[in-house]
Amino acid sequence: MKSLLALSRLIDTVNRCLGRAVTWLILVVVVVSATNAVVRKFFNVSSNAWLELQWYMFGAIFLLCAGYTLLKNEHVRVDVVAQRLSRRTQIKIEIFGILFFLLPASVLIAYLSWFMFADSWVTQEYSSNSGGLIRWPAKLLIPVGFFFLIAAGISHLIKCIAFLTGDGPDPMEKLSEKSAEALLAEEIAREAAERDAAARHTGTTTGH
Template identity: 60%
Template sequence: MRILLKLSGWIDALNTAVGRGVTWLVLIVAIISAGNAVMRKLFSLSSNSWLELQWYLFGAIFLLAAGFTFLRNEHVRVDVLAQKLPERAQVGIEIFGVIFFLMPAACLVLWLSIPFFWESYITHELSSNTDGLIRWPAKLLIPVGFFLLILAGISHLIKCVGFLRGQCSNPMQVSNGKSAEEALVEDILAQQHAGQVQPDTHGR
């Protein structure tokens, strides 16, 4: 089990590195999008290449960060009932879901996306739009993204089994013990409360 947990750590490190790198794409997309808008509005200039580059980068953000998002437990969950169960029962349900739902679906998409990418690569497929980009880099994102998600699923399974055996902490808890939704709600409520208790600067 110790070897498997070490493998899980390597997988998590890989997905963390990819996820942190992908966050910079958000800034790049914002700059490109703003640049396109400025050039189009002020100078009546536009380019399909830059527009398609935005789409490619959006795809990269969502596909390449999927494994990191799963690692951080940030994917949407419908666990209204499961969250009321004991931790060990929750982890058991998690193992069942990963084995019978996540892994088959992710493996199927990976399997089907490889020839989809390969055909585009060997034919040097180009966009049908004028000045469009080559298509295979965008299609390559699909198998790469789902491969990283599969690795994240394997790592998650290892940690779930390790938790049931008492060899690691609960992998379903994020670092602060709260889900992203819970943290967001608390932040909104805190801001509302701060706005209500601000001192009256007009002396009323």
């Protein structure tokens, strides 16, 4: 179990680094989208290549962050019934879902999409749109994204088994990493508290 948990930590580290890196594409997508809109509005110029680049990056965000999302326990679960059960029963249901739904479906999609990518690579397939981009990089995202999702599923499965055997913490708890919005709110609150403390100190000094 120690070796399996070490593998789980390695997978989590890779997915965490990949997820945090890919999330920066959101900023790039926003910049590209805004630039396309401005150029099309004011210069009446449009490019299929730039439009397709937006789609490629959106696909990269969705697919490459799937494993990171599972790591953070942010995938949607319909748990109206399960939430009324004991935690151990919930974990057993989680294991069943991973073994019979998540992993089989992900492996099948990764397997089939690899041949789709290979065919696109061999033929050097291009977009059917005028001035469009080459297609194989977008198709490569599918097997790669599902590979990382499969790895995250294996990691989650290991942690679920470790919890049942008493060798690990509850894997269903969401990670306590704070979002940028939460950190900003804390910083604003801290600065406000410091200003209030300074004002009270000034008032006390003036009173004396």
